[in-house]
Amino acid sequence: xxxxxxxxxxxxxxxxxxxxxxxxxxxxxxxxxxxxxxxxxxxxxxxxxxxxxxxxxxxxxxxxxxxxxxxxxxxxxxxxxxxxxxxxxxxxxxxxxxxxxxxxxxxxxxxxxxxxxxxxxxxxxxxxxxxxxxxxxxxxx
Numbered sequence: 744x745x746x747x748x749x750x751x752x753x754x755x756x757x758x759x760x761x762x763x764x765x766x767x768x769x770x771x772x773x774x775x776x777x778x779x780x781x782x783x784x785x786x787x788x789x790x791x792x793x794x795x796x797x798x799x800x801x802x803x804x805x806x807x808x809x810x811x812x813x814x815x816x817x818x819x820x821x822x823x824x825x826x827x828x829x830x831x832x833x834x835x836x837x838x839x840x841x842x843x844x845x846x847x848x849x850x851x852x853x854x855x856x857x858x859x860x861x862x863x864x865x866x867x868x869x870x871x872x873x874x875x876x877x878x879x880x881x882x883x884x
Contacts, residue, residue, distance in 0.1 A: 745778065745782075747761070747778060747779045747781075747782040747783060748781075748782050750782070751782035751783070758784045758785070759782065759783050759784050759785075760783065760784060760785045760786070760787055760842070761779055761783045761785075761786050761787070762786075762787040762788070762790050762844070763775070763786055763787070763788050763789070763790060764788075764789060764790045764791060764792070764793070764811075765788075765789050765790075765791070765792040765793070765817075765820065765821075765824065766788075766824055766827070766828075769827060769831075772824075772827045772828055772831050773831055773835075776828065776831050776832070776835065776837060776839070777835070779839070780832075780835070780837040780838075780839045783839055784839065784840065785839060785840040785841065785842050785862065786828060786839055786840075786841055786842065787842040787844050787865060788821060788824050788825060788828065788841070788842070788843070788844055788845070789817055789820065789821035789824050789844060789845045790811070790813070790844065791811030791812055791813040791817065791845075792811070792812050792813075792816075792817050792820060793809040793810070793811060793812070794809055794810065794812045795807060795808075795809055795810075796810050796812075813845060813846075813867070813868060814845070814846050814868045814869075815846040815848070816846065817845040817846055818845050818846025818847070818852060818855075820845075821843065821844065821845030821846065821856075822843065822845075822855050822856060822859045823859075825841055825843045825856055825859040825860060825861050826859040826860060828841050828860075829841050829859065829860025829861070830860075832860075840862040840863070841860060841861050841862055842861060842862060842863050842864065842865055843856030843857075843859065843861035843863070843864045843865070844864070844865045844867065847864055847865070847866050847867075847869060847880075848866075848868075848869035848872075848873075848876060849880065849883075850880045850883035850884050852864075853880055853884060854884075866880075
């Protein structure tokens, strides 16, 4: 039994959302979606993008080990990923909803995700900087 299927069985009728990392291309998108669409109610993306962090000198930080990069730095890549997954959902008649995540700190960012096809948008890092950011965005929308 697949992990997604086991989790679906365990949570029963409760909503089942999977937060995923960065998916590189259409083939990976199709493969992942086909594996989880029958079980997940929604996919939240993008958790982070693995990258090598560099010092201002160009030297690799963290002994060259990739780190998860999030926030503002990943917004355009995450919006593109939301668009890819929404396109795949339409092509394959998947009912799995897409939640946009990554670099959201203004109403315009929310609109970008919604325009790309996201059902909803999640704030994370921005709320650590400004706990009222969600209220302000909601007011502006």
